[in-house]
Amino acid sequence: MTIQSSAVAFDNALADNYSLVAFNVITLEHAQAIVWGAERAKTPVILQLSENAIAYQRDASPLAAAMVALAADASVDCVLHLDHITRDDIAHKVADWGFSSLMWDSSTLPFEENLAATRDMATWAHTKGVWVEAELGEIGGKDGAHHPSARTKPTEAASFVAATRVDALAVAVGSSHAMAKKSAELDLDLIADIANHVDVPLVLHGSSGVPDPMLRDACSAGIRKVNIGTALNLAATSVIRDVLSENEALSDPRRFLGPARDQMADVVAHYLELLATPRS
Secondary structure, three states: OOEOOHHHHHHHHHHHOOOEEEEEOOOHHHHHHHHHHHHHHOOOEEEEEEHHHHHHHOOOHHHHHHHHHHHHHOOOOEEEEEEEEOOHHHHOOOOOOOOOEEEEOOOOOOHHHHHHHHHHHHHHHHHOOOEEEEEEOOOEOOOOOOOOOOOOOHHHHHHHHHHHOOOEEEEOOOOEOOOOOOOOOOOHHHHHHHHHHOOOOEEEOOHHHOOHHHHHHHHHHOEEEEEEOHHHHHHHHHHHHHHHHHOOOOOOOHHHHHHHHHHHHHHHHHHHHHHOOOOO
16 A cells, blocks of 8 residues: 555545545644554545645645655555645645645635636646646635535536536535534535536535534535544644643653544544445
């Protein structure tokens, strides 16, 4: 097993009727936890680096290189992906960093402007052999820019995909980014309707706030990529708070980052076992 391209990973998922799960990397501990959790679950996994995480790192090249190294040595197939990219200069790093795909996000623009910007990015990316995900119907919770009641229209999704030639589409169906509680209500009928209108995999962002049974139902309805970020951070920070509260004099970060990493790996294994196994 080794680094796998998004194109191959989605072909395999479609052929064997399972959904891929993508986890957001912020630190090296996140990346390690994602790979270790995937190895425990014995399933493919997507490691993704968002524009916000890239800004946090200032220079994300070392973290990207670490993600490549971890993926290359993993006992399961690992996909490397850039998430929520809005800047051309960052998008253009995708192949240089050894990643195979990116999510281009111009979803805050009006439909026609989003379509034009996405088409331009997809045209460039495909000349480089890079697979492109886009977003239509602003998904809530991202820096306050999106309204959680937004919904992707199936007919617009069809025309958008046809015009831009993107490889996957993130859709607004009731989820929201950065939800700390599993209280989101997805529109499963809308997911199925969109899936019937487009011929590319559908992506669910903001999945940490969706109850597990509903996530499974969403995948059965047509979601092929599930993004998880907040659930990892909640798991890590909960452990860190507990460890530090038990020993206020503690100064060795390994004493709290290690357990936090292990807890994130547990979360990764849970979601992969829930979603990334073939459905009958």
